[in-house]
Structure formats: C-alpha cells, structure tokens
Amino acid sequence: MKLVGPYKARRTLINLSKRSFISPHADIHCPSLHLGQMVFIDDHVTLYAHRDGGGIRIGDYSSVQRYTIFETIRGGEIVIGQHTHIQSGCNLTAALGNIRIGDHVQLAPRCALYPYQHGITDLDRPIAKQPLTTRGDIVIEDDAWLGVGVMVMDGVTIGRGAVIGAGAVVTKDIPPLAIAVGSPARVIGYRDGGSPD
Template sequence: MVAAFRSDLREYVRHVRALRAARETSARAFVAGLRYPLAHRQPIWIGSPTVIEGRERIEFTDGAALRVGMGAFGLSTKRDTSIIRVHPEGRLRCEGVVSLQRGVRVVVDSGVLELAPGANVNGFAKILVRERVSIGAYCNVSWNTQLLDNDFHPMVVDGVEQPMSGPIILEDRAWIGTGSIVLKGVTVGESAVVAAGSVVTRDVPPKAVVAGSPAKVVGHIDSWR
C-alpha cells in the first residue's frame, strides 16, 4: 500500500509539473487537471478543457494512465475542448500510459476502444466505436483524422445486406497521417504508414506506405520516428 501510494504521488507531482510547463493551459483547466485524479480516483490527467461522460466505463491495467490535452500541439489552443463519451454498452481500455491531445472527439457507443502503451491520438481526431477499435503500442494517429468502425446505416449490395461494422486494428507503431480516414474492418500492419489525406478501405501490410482514395500501396518503409 505504501509503495503504491508513493508511486501515485510521484505521478501526481509529474502531472503538476507538466501542467505548469504547458504555457497555454488556462487557469480553469489547470485547476480541473489537479482535482480530477484526486476526486475520481482514476489516473486521468487533464491539461485542457475536457468533457468525460461514462468515466466509470474507462478501465486501466496496472500502471496505466490517460493523458488528455496535456500540451498545445499544432493548431490547438487552450480553448479547444476534448470530448470522451463512453456509453453504457461501451468500454475504453487503457493498457499503459496513453495520450489524447486537445480537441479530440472519442465516442464509444458500444464495443471497446483499446489503447496500448504509448498510443498517441493528436488534436481534432475523431474516433467512433460500435464494435472494436484497437490502437497498438506507440501508434501515432495524426491530427484531424477519423477512425470509423461502422457505416451508421445498413447497405444492400447485389441483394445482399452488408455488415454495418467491423473492427479497426492499428498494429504497433502504425502511423496514420493527418486528415486520413480509416474505415470499418481494416487492419493497418505494424510500422505501416498511411499518407496524409488517404481513405483506407482495405488492410495495409506491415511496413507498407499507402496513399490515395482508396488507399493503395505506394512504397515500403524500414522504420519511422
């Protein structure tokens, strides 16, 4: 118990320092960021205006934490609000220290959103979950992207009704470029790169570079940082 308390206290001190270092953190967000983990007994560190609905449906493995809007990035400002909604049939599962940047919109209607250690979702990204969205370790989802695992309405093709939803899997270290859209039933392979503005409708092989609408393989990559 003592060791756990000391670990939590050290994390809280780091959080306070991060808030102080974020130059564009408003006074209101600063106070909210200090109060939230104490009031709700959850490792959720808030650095900018944030709306969280269904916090009791956010799950954490040992040592996990959710960082929301901890610093200005790109075009974001201290006024940009992040929204996280987890409805009664949904779950948001944090499996390590993960980051959602300012202005994100995350809605888990049902199913589960899984965030692996080091996963980072940048500002103004939108994630809508009906079945499953899994973001692997050290994935980078760039700003103004969309991950949509459902069509929101039924479709009939050649007399056959199509599935409305399908899981989206981003394997470890996948990089989704700014303005891209990843649609239902897609797996983006390990260390693959989706170029800016792409629409991904099919699986992406590991270490492939895809671009366009619909996205097609245009090259391969050894690694990215």
C-alpha cells in the same frame, strides 16, 4: 493524477491512475474509463460512452490532444496501447465494432476511425433512419503512423509499422511496413525497400 477544478462526471475518475493528468476542461462521461500510468488528456477532449457503449482504455504514457473525441455506442469499445499519441481534432467513434490501437502508434491531427457504416439502400426510408452495419473492428498494430486527415473504415487492420499518407481513406487491410496513400488507400511501397505487388 492531478485534479484541477470541477469535472462533469467526477465519479468516473475512480479507475484512473494517480499519475495521470486530465485537464479540467476535458469532458468525461464514461463510467468504465481506465487510464494507465502517466496518461495525458488535454483541454477539450471528449471521452463519451453511451449507455449501450463499451469502455475506453488508454495505456501507459499515451496522450490525447485537444478537441479529440472518443465515443462508444452499441457495444463498441476503444482500447489504446502504451506510448501512443493521438493528435488534435481526431474522432474515434466505436459503434457496433471496436477500435484497437497498439503501442507506439502516431495519429496526426484530424484522423477519423469508424468501425461501422450507415445504411443507404432503402430508398423508402430517410438515410438517418437506416441501420448501421459493420464489417468488423478497426485494428491499428504497433508502431503505425497515420498522417493528417486519414480516415479508417470498418473491418480494416493496419499492420505493424505501416505509414498512411495524409488524407488517405483506408477501406481494406494494409500490410506491415507498407506505405499507403490515396482514396481509397493503395500501397505504393514498403519501409524496408520492398515494392508493391
């Protein structure tokens, strides 16, 4: 791993691969950060684990581009596979649930993954003071591609090789090889030529 300049949390670098690169302008506050071989962390990336947050793992040959934020809180963890590329301005916040992304996955700029929702039903309490809830982890299987600005909500699995169109809001599972668009996202076809039901 190439070290250039000061880091805000140098002790967190103990578990990192010697062949990975972290920009000196990245902001790292994650004692349980684990990087595989040849991982690239760009300028102004934030990797932040709250005291009650889980770890962040990034697999071999994966990259995280500038202004992306990984955050873990309330037991959530983030696991990224191998040869996966997270483009600029993405936000992955693992609270209550986990975010698990497979191998060869592509996230275009400004994607957002949230395995939790904020309570809104108690009209006697401010929204900011209502509890978080979750329907489960977010799982993105191998070789999926998420277009610009896709949002993925709690409890969703995006199947192997699926393609999600730009700006989609994914609120339920997407089958393998499906092409899905819209808000909420709906399947409009399959990469192998199949038709939606």
